[in-house]
Amino acid sequence: MTETIPTPTRLPFRAGSIQMRHGSYWAVYTASKGNQVQLNTQTADSVAALRWCAERVAAVLRVKLFTIETIANGAGTEGYGYGLSAAQRAEIRAAVEAAQGDAQAGTTAGRTGAGRSIKAAGRNRAKAGKGGTR
Helix, strand or coil, X not given: CXXXXXXXXXXXXXXXXXXXXXXXXXXXXXXXXCCEEEEECCCCCHHHHHHHHHHHHHHHHHHHHXXXXXXXXXXXXXXXXXXXXHHHHHHHHHHHHHHHHHHHCCCCCCCCCCCCCCCCCHHHCCCCCCCCCC
């Protein structure tokens, strides 16, 4: 009996995902620094969006794997850089910058409310005037 390998329709658990929002897919994944990134893939094709997300997730995982292998292969944990040489730190830094790529622009997708005051609702709202009623 031969087994067929299914075509993946999603990334592995906790690696990243795509979501349809307003007619285009958004990629959601965790960057190498640990922050969550949400980027518009600018496509309505789910296969292309999944591939786009997978490329970015693969770059992040390469950075993590390189760091783990470097430490496991004898790099000490003394001081800054966990005992890595300057060349190794530069290689990791270049991989991190490549993994972040276009994630720098719009990582929060305009959802933070920074620079705006958000009106509280209900009992958390301030009273009108000095001791006045609501």
